[in-house]
Amino acid sequence: MLRMARSLPEEVLEHVFSFIHSDKDRNAISMVCKSWYEIERWCRRRIFVGNCYAVNPSMVIRRFPEVRSVELKGKPHFADFNLVPDGWGGYVYPWIAAMANAYPWLEEISLKRMVVTDETLELIAKSFKNFKVLVLSSCEGFSTDGLAAIAANCRNLRQLDLRESEVDDPSGHWLSHFPDSFTSLVSLNISCLGSEVNFSALEHLVGRCPNLRTLRLNRAVPLDRLANILRRAPQLVELGAGTYSAELRPDVFSSIAGAFSGCKELKSLSGFWDVVPGYLPAIYPICSSLTSLNLSYATIQSPDLVKLVSQCQSLQRLWVLDYIEDIGLEALAAFCKDLQELRVFPSEPFALEPNVSLTEQGLVSVSEGCLKLHSVLYFCRQMTNDALVTIARNCPKMTRFRLCIIEPRTSDYITLQPLDDGFGAIVEHCKDLRRLSLSGLLTDRVFEYIGTHAKKLEMLSVAFAGDSDLGLHHVLYGCENLRKLEIRDCPFGDKALLANAAKLETMRSLWMSSCSVSFGACKLLGQKMPRLNIEVIDERGPPDSRPESCPVEKLYIYRTLAGPRFDMPGFVWTMDEDSALRFS
Amino acid sequence: MQLVFVGGGGAAAATTASMSTLSREDNAAMSSEDSSSPDEAELELGLGLSLGGGFKNQQVAVKNQYARILTAKDLPSGVSASSSFSSTSSSSSTLSRANATAGTKRSADSVSAAPNGASSQVVGWPPIRAYRMNSMVNQAKSVATEEYSSIIGKNESKTAVLEKTNNGSNINNSKVRTSLFVKVNMDGIAIGRKVDLNAHGCYETLAQTLEDMFLRPTPTINSIRSSAPQHNLMVEATRCPQLLDGSSDFVLTYEDKDGDWMLVGDVPWGMFLSSVKRLRIMRRSEANGLAPSLQERNGRQRNKPI
Numbered sequence: 001m002l003r004m005a006r007s008l009p010e011e012v013l014e015h016v017f018s019f020i021h022s023d024k025d026r027n028a029i030s031m032v033c034k035s036w037y038e039i040e041r042w043c044r045r046r047i048f049v050g051n052c053y054a055v056n057p058s059m060v061i062r063r064f065p066e067v068r069s070v071e072l073k074g075k076p077h078f079a080d081f082n083l084v085p086d087g088w089g090g091y092v093y094p095w096i097a098a099m100a101n102a103y104p105w106l107e108e109i110s111l112k113r114m115v116v117t118d119e120t121l122e123l124i125a126k127s128f129k130n131f132k133v134l135v136l137s138s139c140e141g142f143s144t145d146g147l148a149a150i151a152a153n154c155r156n157l158r159q160l161d162l163r164e165s166e167v168d169d170p171s172g173h174w175l176s177h178f179p180d181s182f183t184s185l186v187s188l189n190i191s192c193l194g195s196e197v198n199f200s201a202l203e204h205l206v207g208r209c210p211n212l213r214t215l216r217l218n219r220a221v222p223l224d225r226l227a228n229i230l231r232r233a234p235q236l237v238e239l240g241a242g243t244y245s246a247e248l249r250p251d252v253f254s255s256i257a258g259a260f261s262g263c264k265e266l267k268s269l270s271g272f273w274d275v276v277p278g279y280l281p282a283i284y285p286i287c288s289s290l291t292s293l294n295l296s297y298a299t300i301q302s303p304d305l306v307k308l309v310s311q312c313q314s315l316q317r318l319w320v321l322d323y324i325e326d327i328g329l330e331a332l333a334a335f336c337k338d339l340q341e342l343r344v345f346p347s348e349p350f351a352l353e354p355n356v357s358l359t360e361q362g363l364v365s366v367s368e369g370c371l372k373l374h375s376v377l378y379f380c381r382q383m384t385n386d387a388l389v390t391i392a393r394n395c396p397k398m399t400r401f402r403l404c405i406i407e408p409r410t411s412d413y414i415t416l417q418p419l420d421d422g423f424g425a426i427v428e429h430c431k432d433l434r435r436l437s438l439s440g441l442l443t444d445r446v447f448e449y450i451g452t453h454a455k456k457l458e459m460l461s462v463a464f465a466g467d468s469d470l471g472l473h474h475v476l477y478g479c480e481n482l483r484k485l486e487i488r489d490c491p492f493g494d495k496a497l498l499a500n501a502a503k504l505e506t507m508r509s510l511w512m513s514s515c516s517v518s519f520g521a522c523k524l525l526g527q528k529m530p531r532l533n534i535e536v537i538d539e540r541g542p543p544d545s546r547p548e549s550c551p552v553e554k555l556y557i558y559r560t561l562a563g564p565r566f567d568m569p570g571f572v573w574t575m576d577e578d579s580a581l582r583f584s
Numbered sequence: 585m586q587l588v589f590v591g592g593g594g595a596a597a598a599t600t601a602s603m604s605t606l607s608r609e610d611n612a613a614m615s616s617e618d619s620s621s622p623d624e625a626e627l628e629l630g631l632g633l634s635l636g637g638g639f640k641n642q643q644v645a646v647k648n649q650y651a652r653i654l655t656a657k658d659l660p661s662g663v664s665a666s667s668s669f670s671s672t673s674s675s676s677s678t679l680s681r682a683n684a685t686a687g688t689k690r691s692a693d694s695v696s697a698a699p700n701g702a703s704s705q706v707v708g709w710p711p712i713r714a715y716r717m718n719s720m721v722n723q724a725k726s727v728a729t730e731e732y733s734s735i736i737g738k739n740e741s742k743t744a745v746l747e748k749t750n751n752g753s754n755i756n757n758s759k760v761r762t763s764l765f766v767k768v769n770m771d772g773i774a775i776g777r778k779v780d781l782n783a784h785g786c787y788e789t790l791a792q793t794l795e796d797m798f799l800r801p802t803p804t805i806n807s808i809r810s811s812a813p814q815h816n817l818m819v820e821a822t823r824c825p826q827l828l829d830g831s832s833d834f835v836l837t838y839e840d841k842d843g844d845w846m847l848v849g850d851v852p853w854g855m856f857l858s859s860v861k862r863l864r865i866m867r868r869s870e871a872n873g874l875a876p877s878l879q880e881r882n883g884r885q886r887n888k889p890i
Contacts, residue, residue: 081708082765086778138715164715192715219719273719297719347720349710379710406710437711463709488708539797 007035014043023048042066049073050508052090052114053533056562057098068107069133070099074114076511076556077461078486080138083513083554085539087569090114093123100127108133115139116165121146125153133159140166144193148174151182159187163216172197172220178205187214191240191271196220207232216240219273224252230259239263241271244298248278257282270294270319277304287311291338294319296345302328302356310335316372317341322358322379329362333369341375342366349379349406360387367394375400382413383440388422398430402437408464408489411441418442424449427457437461447471451478459484472496476503486511493551494521501525504532509558513537517555520548525557526575533560534575535568543573707780714765764857770798770834770865781857787849791836798865835871838863847871 007013017040020026030040046069049055060067074090092114099106106128116139124131131154136142144167150160151174170193178185178201185205190197197220206212212233217226221242230236246252256279260266266286275298290312295305296319305320305328315336322344324332332339344362348355360383367373367390374397383405392398412419419440427433427450434456438446442465450457451474458481466472473496475485485507493516504510504525519536522543526534536543537554564574769776777797784790836848840859848856848863 078708080713081711082714082780083708086767087776138713164713166715296716345712345716346710349712349717379712404710408706408709461711463711489706 010035010039013039017043021046045069046108047071051558051560052092052095053562053565054508054558054560057095059561061098061102065102066105067099067103068105069110070095070103070106070108071110071112072114073112076486076509077113077484078488078511078513079113083488085537085569085571088537088572089565089567089569091567092116093120096120096123096127100124104128105130107131108135110135110137111139112137113139115141116146117141118143118146118149122149125149128154130156132156135159135161135163136165137161137163138165141168143168144170144172144174144195148177151175151177152179155179155182156184157182158184158211159214160185161187161189162192163189164192167193170195172201175205176201180208183208183210185209186211187238188212189214189216189240190218191216193218194220199225203228203232209233210235212236214238216270217242219243219271222246223256223279227252227255227259230263234262235265236263237265238268238292239266239270240294241269243274244272244279245274245276246279248276253279253282257285261285266290268292268294272298275300277301280304280308283308284311288313290315292317296321296343299323299347306331312336313338315339319343319345321345321347322356323347324362325357326359326362326365327357329358330365330369333365337370338372339366339370340372342370342373343377344379345377346379346406352407354381360384363387364390364394367391371395372397374398377402377404377437379404379406381406382410383419383422384412384414385417385419385422385425386414388419389425392422392425392429396429397432398426399432400435401426401430401433402435402461403439404437405439408439409441410439418446420446420449424453427453432456435459438465439463441465443467444471444474447474451475454479456481458482460486462487462490464489466490466492469493469496473499476500482506483508485509487513487515489514491516494518497521498524501529504529504557505559507559509556511554511556513554515555516551518549519543519546519552522552522555522575523548527577530577531559531561533558533564536573536575537571538573539571766838766860766862768794768797768863768865771867771870773798779863781860786853787856790848794836794863794865833868834865835868836863837866837871 008016013036017026017029020029023046026040026044030037041063042065044064045067047060047064047067048071049060050073052072052074072092072095074092075084075088078084079088090113092111096109100123104127107130109124109131110133114136116136121142124134126149134150134154134157139162142165147160147162147167150157172195175197182205186209188205197218199221202217202221203225206215206229213236215229215233215236215238217229217240219242221229223242223244223246226241230239260283263286267290269283269290269292272295277300280300287308288311291314293309293312293315294317295308299321300308301323302325305324309315309318309324309328309332313335315332316338317340318332318336320328320343324344329344332342342363344358358380360380363376363378363380364387371394373395376398377400380403383403388403411417412422420443423436423438423442423446427436431453433454436450436454436457436459438461444467447466447470450460454460455478457479460475460479460482462485469492471490472487472492475482476496477500482503487510490512492512497512497517498521522534522536525532533556535556535558536552537556538552540546540553543550543552564576568574764781765778766781767776768779779790779793779797781790784793837845838848838856838860839845839862841861845864850856851859
C-alpha cells in the first residue's frame with residue numbers, strides 16, 4: 001500500500017514562501033498542489049490586479065484573507081490621451097468598501113487610472129488603523145476634503161503620493177489636518193495640486209518628519225520657500241521643486257544654493273516649472289550625485305541644459321523637453337555613461353514646423369554613447385530606417401522603446417519609404433523588448449516583423465499604421481507574451497480578431513478605436529467567448545440602431561472572471577451570450 | 585428637451601476682435617458647414633477611416649475632408665476647425681490632411697489649411713497626457729499676453745486657449761492649441777461627463793454636443809440592458825440647436841473662476857473660455873434669478889468696455 005510522504009510542516013513552508021515576493025512566482029507556488037495552494041493563499045500579503053474588472057473584490061478576499069497591500073488599475077492606458085469618455089468606469093469604492101470589512105489591517109493602497117471619491121478617502125481613513133501608503137496615480141474624482149480626512153486620521157501614514165491625479169478645487173488647508181503629533185511621513189508627492197498649500201503648515205510638517213525622503217512639491221511653491229523647506233529636510237533623497245523662478249537677486253541665490261548644498265543625499269530632482277536659468281547654478285554642487293533628473297516641465301534651452309547634464313555623470317534617468325536638441329543629446333552621450341532611461345517630450349506638439357533642432361540624430365548619439373540605455377520615449381518630427389537600425393544595433397538590451405513621430409504616417413524622410421525595416425530591426429535585435437510604441441508610415445510588414453521576432457513583447461501601442469487585417473493577425477498570432485494591445489486609427493477589422501479570439505483570453509486587454517471592427521463581429525465574440533468582456537463604447541447611440549456591419553467607435557476587450565460589469569454608463573454596451581437576443 | 589442658451593453670445597462678438605477670434609459670420613459659417621454635411625456622411629466618415637485599402641467610405645471621406653478644409657480656411661485667426669466633433673468622439677477625428685499614399689511625405693499642400701500652422705485636431709494625438717499639456721500651456725501663457733494673466737486656473741484640467749490673433753505675439757511663431765476639458769453635470773443624471781471646449785469655436789456647436797451627450801436616450805445606468813430597445817426620444821438633430829428658442833426645460837450654466845454660476849452665452853466665446861471652470865445643465869426652475877434679463881444684459885454689454 002502506497003503511503004504519501006509527509007511534506008514539510010506548514011510553518012516551514014510558510015517561512016520559505018515569505019521570501020517569495022513576485023506575483024508570478026507566488027502563482028506558480030500555488031499551483032504545485034492543494035496544500036501549497038492553501039498555505040500560500042493564507043500568507044500572501046500583496047496583491048496586484050491589473051484590471052479592476054477582471055475579478056471582483058469578493059473573489060479576491062475569499063482567496064486571500066490576510067492581505068496587507070493592494071494595487072489596482074482601472075481605465076485602459078489610452079484614457080491618458082482622452083480616448084476613453086468620461087464616466088466609463090474604474091470606480092474604486094466597491095473595492096474599498098469590501099476591503100474595509102475584510103482587511104482591517106490593510107496598510108497599502110495603490111491605484112492607477114481609477115475614480116476615487118472623497119467618500120472613498122474618508123472610508124480609507126477610518127477603516128484601516130495601520131494604514132501607511134496611499135498612491136493615487138492618474139486618478140480623479142476626489143478633492144482636498146478627502147485628503148484632509150486622510151491627513152487627520154492616518155496616524156501611521158508613511159507615503160502619500162498623488163502623482164498626476166486630478167484633484168478637484170484644491171485649497172491648501174488640508175495639509176494642516178496632519179496633527180502636530182504626526183511625524184511618520186517618508187514620502188509626499190503633491191506635485192499635481194493646483195492651489196497653494198499653506199506654507200507654514202508645510203514647513204512645519206517637513207520639519208517634524210525626520211524620516212522624510214521624498215518630497216515633490218507643486219508649482220505653487222515659490223523658490224524662496226523652497227530654501228526654507230530644504231533647510232528643514234537636509235536628509236531628502238528625492239526632491240520636486242516648485243516654480244524655479246524669482247527675480248535674480250544674489251541674496252536669494254545664495255540662500256537657494258546654500259540650501260541645496262546642505263542636501264547631501266539628494267539623488268533625484270524634478271519639478272522646475274518656469275525656470276529662470278540664472279538660478280540653475282544653485283544646483284550644480286549636487287549634480288554629480290544625481291541619478292534621476294526630470295526637467296520635462298523646464299523650458300530651458302539647450303545651452304543651459306548642456307551645462308547641466310554635463311555635470312551629472314551619475315545620471316541614470318533623464319526626462320527632458322526637446323529643447324535639449326541634438327546637441328544636448330550629444331553632450332548627454334558624452335558625459336552620462338550610466339544613462340538607462342531617456343524621455344524626450346515635445347515642447348510644441350501641435351506646431352507643424354519644428355521649433356527646435358531635435359532629430360533622429362539625437363537619439364542615435366545617445367544610443368552610441370550610453371551603452372546601458374534600455375528605456376526610451378522619444379518625440380520627434382523625422383526619422384529614418386537607418387537611424388532605427390543603428391539604434392537597434394547599439395542597444396540590444398532595449399526593453400522599452402516608444403517612438404512618437406509627431407505627424408502620423410510620416411515616412412523615412414530620406415528614402416521616403418515606410419519605417420517597417422527600422423522597427424523591424426528594433427524587434428529583431430532587441431530580444432528582451434517588453435514594450436513598444438510605433439509611429440510613422442508603417443505597412444503590414446512591420447507587424448510581420450513584430451510577430452516573428454518580438455517574442456518577449458508584452459505591450460504594443462499602434463496608431464495610424466498597417467494596411468489590412470493581416471497586420472493585426474501577425475501580432476496576435478506571433479507575440480506569445482503579449483498582454484496589452486492598444487490600437488487606434490488602423491484598418492483592422494473583423495477577420496484577424498475572430499481568427500485569434502482564443503488569444504484574447506491570454507491577454508489582459510485589447511483596445512481598438514477608430515478601426516473597422518463591426519458590431520456583428522463584437523456580438524459574435526461576445527457569444528463565443530464567455531470569459532471575455534467585450535465592451536462597445538459608442539457615443540452615437542445604441543449599436544443596434546445601425547447596421548451590423550457598421551464599425552464600432554471603440555472596442556475594449558478584456559478577460560475576466562467576474563462577468564459583465566454593472567456600472568457601465570449609457571454609451572458602453574457589453575456583448576455577452578445574451579446580446580444576440582437583446583440586440584436582435 | 586433641448587438645451588437653451590440664454591443671451592446672445594454672438595452679439596458682442598463683433599466688437600471683441602482680440603478676445604473672441606470668431607466673428608458671428610464665422611460662427612454661422614461653421615454652423616452651416618455642419619448643417620451641410622448630412623449626418624450619415626459624417627458618421628460614415630468616422631467609421632471609414634479614410635485610409636487606403638479599399639474602403640467603401642473613401643468617397644465620403646474625401647468629401648468631408650473638403651468640407652474641413654473650407655472650414656479651416658474660413659477662420660482668419662486660424663483656430664483649427666473642430667466644430668463638428670466633440671471631444672469625446674474619436675469617430676470624427678480624422679485627419680484633415682491628405683492621407684499619405686505609401687512612400688510619400690506629407691506635402692505642404694493646402695490640405696491642412698489652418699493658417700496658424702497647428703496640426704489638425706485628432707483627439708489624443710500626439711499621445712501626451714493631459715497633465716503635461718496643461719503644464720506646458722500654462723507656461724506658454726505666462727510669456728504671452730497680459731489680458732488673461734490672472735486666469736491661470738486652479739482646476740488643472742483646465743487650460744486657457746492660447747490663441748494668438750493677428751497681433752503676432754506668438755511664441756516661436758506657432759500657436760499651442762490644446763484641450764480645455766471641463767466637467768459637465770446635468771441635473772438628474774448621476775454621472776458627469778467632460779467636454780473639450782477647445783474643440784468648439786462657438787456656443788452653438790457646444791450646445792449641440794452637450795445635447796448629444798446628455799439628451800440621447802439611454803438605458804438606466806447600473807442596470808443590465810432590457811431587451812426592449814429604447815424609443816429614440818431625441819429629435820433628429822438639426823445642426824443649429826434650439827439655443828435661442830427658450831423652449832427647453834433646461835438651461836446651460838457655468839461656474840466661473842470666482843465661483844459664481846452664470847448663464848452660458850452671455851459673454852464672448854473667448855472670454856467664456858478663459859473664465860469657465862465647469863458646466864451644469866440646470867433645470868430652468870432652479871436657474872431663476874441666476875442672471876438678469878436678456879435685454880438688460882445686452883444693454884450692459886454694449887456699454888461695457890471690452
